[in-house]
Amino acid sequence: LPVTVYANQQEGSLAVAQRIAGLIKDKTAKGEHTVLGLATGVTPIQVYAELVRQHREEGLSFKNVITFNLDEYYPMQPDAAQSYVTFMNENLFAHVDIDPANVHIPDGTLDQEAVAAFCLAYEKKITELGGLDLQILGIGRTGHIGFNEPGSAPNSGTRLVTLDDLTRNDASRDFGGKQNVPTKAITMGIGTIFKAREIILMAWSQKKASIIKKAVEGEMSGDVPATYLQLSDNVEFVLDAPAASSLT
């Protein structure tokens, strides 16, 4: 697995933002749109901040960008403080010139019976738009990518999943207590992520060191879904030194 280690989160985030901006500019110059798969959480925040800065100060335009977010809690109202809709608006979309019609985030408001059809349509939309050019990932301490928790199948598609206990613990601060964290989420599948032409998984800080070691050097297994990335020719791990500190 290609692993690039930066001294700190700031440097790693700037490098990833540069990759995204470069892709957008290249494709825009060719008259093509860019289809991005996006993540939430603390990991990509500085990447989005740098993209916003480039939009404001250097004219980077998102007019030809189409986005698909990895996941959303279920159930979740889009205007709730903890929704991934709110997160994306606050950290990126409200500050750039993206067409709101080009933004896709799984819908946490659907009735349970409507979720399966929504998930199929989400996959279909990605395919019809030519597939994801670049998928950005973080990694959870369970080894999840998106919300593909341990036990997820390598060919899984977008679907409703049950969140792992550790994932709900890690989210409890955002929700003011674990009892308020939804038990489910809608997530792109591992198979969906795999179809992206490029995948960048980012991890910062010592807290991620042990799961990064398992993901990069561990045996491939459904117990650590991120190990499936070892099968991809198009993935790069971008780490800060503390997250990489357990790698041999």
Ligand code: F6R
């Ligand atoms: C978020 C997502 C998750 C996070 C992971 C790490 O959209 O899909 O897989 O990337 O839980 O979260 P942070 O970045 O908060 O450590």
